[in-house]
Amino acid sequence: MEHYFENPNFCHSAVVNMAASPASEFKISDYLILEDVVDYHHEECWSLSTETESSEKANSSDASHGFGDATSSITTTTNNNIKCKNKGIKQKKAEVSQSITFRTRSQLEIMDDGYKWRKYGKKTVKNNSNPRNYYKCSGAGCSVKKRVERDRNDSNYVLTTYVGVHNHHTPSSYYTQMPLLHSDDWNLHPSATQNS
């Protein structure tokens, strides 16, 4: 089940896939803390999706502490489309990991999100001719990872998945809370619910 959200203030839209959590309980702001919002030159349409290991985690308070990295690369334009998808993902045994995926229309695969990343792997995955790149955050003691790959259906889009929570802020100096993604600004669209 996916729920469409619209932001009346910014003409943005989102589609949220929540397997078990009611749309009314979903708080985008729990996942998104925006830092270093800068103007990238490649973007006119943004999409993002969030993933969590389980619906339980999706509703947990832990979700409110992370993903500053993931959102820091968002560019605001008036025609942005933001797509949120919440679903289960694999997780290591004892490790509590959460992930958020951005689907970005971009010619560039590397986006400066304020954090420093070290590439540690590259893999061609099934059903996608484009390789997937693996990065780790270079921050001391920070185990956040991200995967970057081209959308298998449309190579104009880049899928960037952030996994984990930074234990530090960006090296950059300023910190911004992005209003368009504050949960208060998002309303469940009454007629826009679809099966995923």
Add this chain to the structure above:
DNA sequence: CGTATTTGACCTGCGC
């Protein structure tokens, strides 16, 4: 010379 990237090998989980 230090740091980042590349890339093949290895590890792990999952389905059959």
Add this chain to the structure above:
DNA sequence: GCGCAGGTCAAATACG
């Protein structure tokens, strides 16, 4: 148990 696919490691290489 086996094979496949995704994820990670680490030595080699490239680059500034």
